[in-house]
Amino acid sequence: MRIPYNHKNNPRVIIIQKLYGKTLNKDEKILFPRHRFKKFIKDIVEGSIERKEVIDDEIKKHLSKDLNIKNLDKVFQVIIQSAIFEMLYKQKIPRKVIIKEYLVASNFFLTESQTKYLNAILDKISKVIRIPNAWISTN
Secondary structure, three states: OOOOOOOOOOHHHHHHHHHHHHHHOOOOOOOOOOOOOHHHHHHHHHHHHHOHHHHHHHHHHHHOOOOOHHHOOHHHHHHHHHHHHHHHHOOOOOHHHHHHHHHHHHOOOOOHHHHHHHHHHHHHHHHHHOOOOOOOOOO
16 A cells, blocks of 8 residues: 655655666755754765765675666665665664664655565565664663
8 A cells, every 4th residue: 555655754765866866967966944853854865875885794794695786777876875884873763663764765756666665675684784673771
């Protein structure tokens, strides 16, 4: 079932759009217009660009048996990379929330079968790179 989207209000749709635009035009200056989640959007976009090598290493290390990221659609690559960035560097956001939000955003760009594949990939890698509730103190 597909849900209607208002891309102007979904920060992850904006993140995907900004990163996709940057992959198509490396010299483009990314602008961040006024938005309720501007700081969050800017953190994810800039962090994903700055740490692209680390993110790609994580993908190679944990998903190389399942897929070659270079063979995937550019939008698909951007979604995986930004989701992995969030899993690695936004520890206070639960992994299930990250996955759900990217799946919702991906419906704006991908087919239903691609979204299911994305779900499987994100679920698999999140279990490896993110320990559940690791940021919560156990004392």
